[in-house]
Each structure stands twice: as C-alpha cells, then as structure tokens.
Amino acid sequence: MTHTSQSTPGSGVERNGINPVPEAERRGTPRELFAVWFSWNVSILGISYGIYVFGLGLSVLQAIVAGVLGYAGSAFLVGVLAVGGPRTGLPTLTQTRFAFGFHGNKLPTLFAYLSNVGWKITIITLASTTGAGLFARLWPARFARPDGHSTTAAVLLWYVVVLAVTLVVAVFGHKVIIRVEKWIAGLTSVMTIVFIALILPNIRWSALGSTGHGSWGAFVGGAIMAMTMVGIGFLNYGGDFARYLPRCTRARGVIGWTAGGITLPVAVLLILGVLLVGSDAKLGAAAASDPIGALTALLPLWFFIPFSLVIVISRWWCAMRPPARRCGAGPAAPPTGSPGSRCSTTPTANRLSASYRRRCRPPSAGSIRRRASCTTSARRRGSCACAAARTSWSACC
Template identity: 65%
Template sequence: MTQSQSAPNSTSGAIKVESNGVNAVSEADRYGKPSGLFPIWFSWNVSILGLTYGIYVYSLGLSVWQSISAGILGYLISSFLVGILAVGGPRTGLPTLTQTRFCFGYHGNKFPTLFAYISNMGWKITIITLASTTGAYLFAKLWPAAFALTNGKPTLFCIVGWFIISLALTMAVAIYGHQLIMKVEKYIAWITGFMSLIFIALILPHIHWQALGHAKSGDLLTYIGGIVMAMTMVGLGFLNYGGDFARYLPRKTPASKVIFWTTGGISLPVSILLVLGVFLADSNSALSSAAASAPIEALTDLLPFWFYIPFSIVIIISLLSAAITGVYSSGLALLALGIPASRAVTTAINALIIGFGAFYLMFISNSFLATFQSFLASIAVVIGPMGAIQLVDFKRQRDLGWNINLANKAGMGGCNGRWTALISLGLAAIIGAGLITSGDPYIAHLVGFLLTENARHSVFATANLGVIVSMFVGASIYYVLTYVMKIAHPYSNPSDSNSEIPDGQEQWVAK
C-alpha cells in the first residue's frame, strides 16, 4: 500500500473510506492524542449491559461488597492488560492481530488470530442481538396491534426487521473505518453518558436499601471466580484489538498515556454500573432470574414509560457503537488471517456470520446467561494466553526496535512460525479448556475433560478459574523458553532493528 492510499489526515476535514488494512500506518498519516482513546472505549462500555454484569458476578454466590470489589478488581486488571497491548499500536502502526506476528510468526499467527476473530464475532452477535431485541420490544410496546403477540412479546417480523436495521447501520460506519469511528464515538459517549446518569437516578428507588447486605459471603475460590468472570466479560475480550484504535497515534506517544486512557475508558463506566447492578440483584432476587434470560428487558421494565422510550433508543445506540468498533476490528482480523479481500468485503463477510449467530442466540438458545458465560470462558482460554504470551514477548519486540519487518513472511524480514510461542499457546489452551465447565449443553461437550465428575461441580470449575490457569501456564512456558533457555528463531535480517519504515516498505509490509 502506497502512502497516497493511506487514510487521510484528520486535518483534511473530509471523511473518506479508510484504505489502510493490516499494513503499517506511516508516520505522516498519524494524528490525534491518547486522550482520544477514552471516548472509544467509554462509549463501548457505558451500556446497560454493565448492570447485568454486576448481577452476574453477584449470582456466583458472593456478598454485596465481595461482588463489587471482585468485579472492579477484575475490570482494572483486564483493562490494564488491554492498555499495555495497545501501546504496540503507536509503536508499530499495526493493528494488534498483525503485530502478534512478531510473536507467533507470519503463518503461526493464523491460529490465535482465528480464535480472536471468533471472539470478536461472538461479542458482535451478542451485542447486535441485544440491540435488535431492544428495538423490537420498544415497537411492541408502542404499537402492540402491529408488532406484538398476544403475550406482549414482539413478533418475528419485528425482531428480524430490527436485526436488519441494526446490522446495516453497524456495517455502514464500520466500512468507513477509523476516522469516522473516532468522530462518531465522541458524540455517542456524551449522549450515552448523560442518559445513563438519568437512568441511574430513576433506578435508585428500586433498590431496597434495607435489604442490602444480607447475602452470605462466598469463599476465596468463589471470590477469585468473580474476578475471573469480570475479566472475561470486559477486558480479556479486548486483548486482541487494543492497538487497532491506537495505531494512528504518533509513534512517540507516551506509553503511560495510552495505558491510562485505555484503562480508564474501559473500566470507569462498567465499574459504576456494576455497583448499581449488584445493589439491584441483592435487593431483588426476581430481577436476577429475569436478567439471566432477557437482560435488557428485565431492567427497562423498571423505568417509567416516558423515559423508557428515549432510553431504549440510547441503549440501541450504545450497543451499536460497541458493534461498530468490534466489526471494524473483525474485518482487520480476517485480513490478518490472509483473506484475499478488501476491508469492505471482509466487513460484508462478518455480516453473514453475525446473521447465523444471532439466529442461534435468539431462537435456539434457552438461556442468554448460560450461552454468554460459556462463550466467554471457552474463548478466553485461548485469547487470555495469547495476550499473556504477547505481553511477555513485548520486551523482545522492544529490544528489536519494534521492527515492523518482523510481521512479514520468512525472506522478507520475519519468520513463518515461532514454535516456542505456538507450543506455549497450545498447551495453555488445552489445559484451560479441560479445567472449565459450561452451562450451554452444546459447548459443555467440548470442555471440562480434565475434571473428575465431582470436580465439575466444584467452585474451581463453575467459576472458570481455568482461564487464569491457562494464562499463567502460557506466559510461564513462553518466558522459560524465550528468556531462560534463550531459544531464538531465525529471521531474514536478525540484526536489522530499524523501527522506521524504509522507503517503499509500505507497499508490502504485513500483507
């Protein structure tokens, strides 16, 4: 990709379809400040889903204060990891799933990238499904004669119609790319943040304050399980694209600022909403049960009708904002896999996959919570170790001067596969999958194979602590192989640590 084809500098005014794919963004096309990362992540996470996350953490069997502290701790830890990985964006100009080629090799990177893509798409299916059902329930209440069944639920036509609208809006913005996303997300952050404050004020009267704090405290393993659940719901799912939105920042942007604004944008809104969700769950057991099957509807039913209408619209906007950024990164993931197509075509492929996934979630799955938790834990045993191994490898990448030649094939500055990283990831993923359980009957057959029958019902298994075990195993094995045993891999130019983009390099790098 030549420099003339790169994304336009933000100072040019006009917004154009982004032409950059998985190539390195040249220094001439870098713009913005690290504080611009905050609204991207804030608008993604200032969603009513944040309340349901609090309800889910509480449902593990923790007390109020255990749930709050475990949830916030899990958010901060996982968000901080995302922030660290995001630093690779400005240092290389590459999206995260291209930079991981440094660690896993050009072809070896396709294995973790495939799972990262599945993770991205699973989140998008969940988010767009929730946006669609929220819009459908809104229409069912406003015009029951046309859009509601006799039991008050929306008709199939209404749900499908809203799904098509939600998917079309998401794809339209995602295809335009980075520049439009950065502008749109700023406005969405302000709107959703303001409406969320009103929502909190209206929800507070539904908390039975006199009933708070009566739940029994959970044991240590359950508490750690709450931390793990919080990590899988918020931060771990973002590990594979933290750098996608930071790569347009100038190369010498301070790492501390990238980490600070990324961590804050992710953890601040969900932490506030988690506290409210825990309070609601502790004082209203019926709400916890309802949120397990229909999280959005269970919470919006508490609102007065005059606010229910505008807030439902804001919920849809906030969910779609999260879907937009995720679909954008999913398109980059397909390109990193080597799909010979433009970013616009990969976005269209994503639309088809989301359609099939949403059909399962809306019409086949019996429990949103069971499927959601099972998906998060199952995919985290691959994504978690992948991020942990990449973090360990950051020292090596820094010592090599963040040389973007390492993202290429053997013979062009990189290598095709790094077995040290792949073995570490493979062993960690197998061990992690064998130590978790699933509430979804279909996913349950694929996990828990290292557990005895009694262990399957233990707190260790049900709290999915195997996710943390997999991250520790992957990082430890890779650390020993790389820094203790000092196993190196051959590169085309191992002595070339020049991190600048040589003239003409942007025509072939990372494709």
C-alpha cells in the same frame, strides 16, 4: 514491495487494513481513547455482569471488590497491548505475527475472528430486540404478541436495519469514528445517569446485609469472571485505535486512558447490579436472564422511549469496534493468511472504496526493531528522530 498510504485524503473512507498506518495519517492524543472505550462499555449489560459475579455466592461487598479488581486488571492488560499500536502502526492481530510467525499466527487469529463475529451477532441481536420491544410497547396491536413480547417480524425488521447501517458505516475512516464517538459517549453518559437515578429507588438498602460471605476461592472466581466478561475480550484488538496516534506517544497515556475508559462505566454499572440483586433476588434473577427487558420495565414511558433508542445506538456503535469497522472482517481475517484485501471482505466496502490485492513477505526482526525504536531525547520532543524509524517497510499481508 514498498507500501504506500491506503487512504484517500478527504474521502472519509477507511482504507488502512493490516498495513502500518502511514506517518502522515497519525494524529491525536491518548485522551481520545477514553471516549472510544467508554462509549463501547457504558451499556445496560454491565448491570447483569454484576448480577453474575454476585451469583457466585459472594456478599455485596465481596462482589463489588472482586468485580472492580477484575475489571481494572484486565483493562490494564488491554492498555499495555494498546501501546504496540502507536509503536508499529499495526492492528493487534497483525502484531502477534512478531511472536507467532506468519503461519503460527493463523490459529489464534482464527479463534479471535470467530469470537469477534459471534460477539457482533450478539450485539446486533440485542439492539434489534431492544428496538422491537420499543415498537411492541408503542404499537402493541401490530408488533406485540398476546403475551406482550415483540413479534418475530419486528425483531427481523430491526435486525435488517441495524445490520445494513453497520455495513454501510463500517467503511468510514478513523477521524469520522473518533468524532462521532465523543457525541455518543456524552449522550450515553447522560442517559445512563438518568437511568441510574430512576433505578436507585428500587434498591432495598435494609436488605443488603442479609447475604453471607463467600469463600476465598469464590472471590478469586468472581475477579476472573469479571476479567473474562470485559477486558479479556478486548485483548485481540486493544491497539487498533491507538495505532492512529503518533509513533512516540507516551505509553503511560495510552495505558491510562484506555484502562480508564474501559473500567469506569462497567465498574459503576456492576455496583448497581450487585446492589439490585443483593436487595431483590427476584429482580436480580429476571435481569440476569433478560437485563434489557427486566430493567427497562421499571422505567416510565417518557424515559423508556429515548432510553431504548440510546440502547440501540450504543449497541450498534459497539458493533462498530475495529474488527467490524474494517469491512466486516477487519484485522482478524486477513492475518489468517487469506489473500483478500481488507476492503474486499464485504460487498458494501467494494462499492464504496477501491479494492486492492497484494502479497508481501513479513519484515525481518531487525527492521521491526529499527522501525519501532525511538531515542529518549526524541520522546521528550514528542517526535521520532530516528532515521531508521522513518524507513519505509511493508507489513506482512
């Protein structure tokens, strides 16, 4: 069965699911990937990650080096996997069928799907508790308990609002997402810089050298922990935005901008977290259990209000990563073999875009190689000249 474009030009509704993104819809440069990954990772949670690494018994310097190495290594792996996006036009969890086969891909995809859903729930909950905390501080008589914490009703109210907005916006297309990502990346960057400037006076620099050095095993464990907290979690959808780039986009650009967008924000925040816990163990322990509550408590009210709103926006937008954007289940659900189409996975998507069903068989290994191959001279020209690369083929449903 020959597959045609699944998007409606000008509609703004994302219709591409596990199908290859058509050549006519490929656009942009690898530089756009930086804002996407940066906005997802510039989060106050990055400070608590530094506290966790330091908690393995490392010194301040060891924790910083181990964390940055772990972040950079895992982000590089995400960048490598992202290269498959432009080459095939497929989401990462559909590309894995080339290695595992149609049925063999179901088990790893199922685990990836469960992991993604759990992470979305966590992100939306963090956004909800932050918004509820803002209400509790502004209107304590209505939204705060006697101990000062937000009421359950306030958290539920914010949870419903954030979840509803996530479901509605999830159906909008890649072009809209990229445009908004640039604004959110800029906004979160400015607010994070101001936040760091306000937090730095709480670091007792004279106390940083009082901790002992950890063992070599603890150092390796810290690097592995940093890898699992950031980059490893992105591996199962590393190429989901890169697939919208032209087929012969240079691999080094995809790897570099992806890895840089992931590593830069989390590395800066990890260093801040290590410095905080290395100088004040009590503050570090509080931030490890409740990073948002413990760290925002140090902020003046004039900055606490806009910063809390930015946290809500950034956490909500983080929940809009590719698996959530594709109608709640994304590339992680259809590749398990379920017959439902991408836009039949949530009621909201059904109302905003036409649902479709189709069954097709996986392409042969030969057609995959012909489709993904580009000549060296074509790469220099920036376009695919291979006739075989332009042949129409169907992705496995």
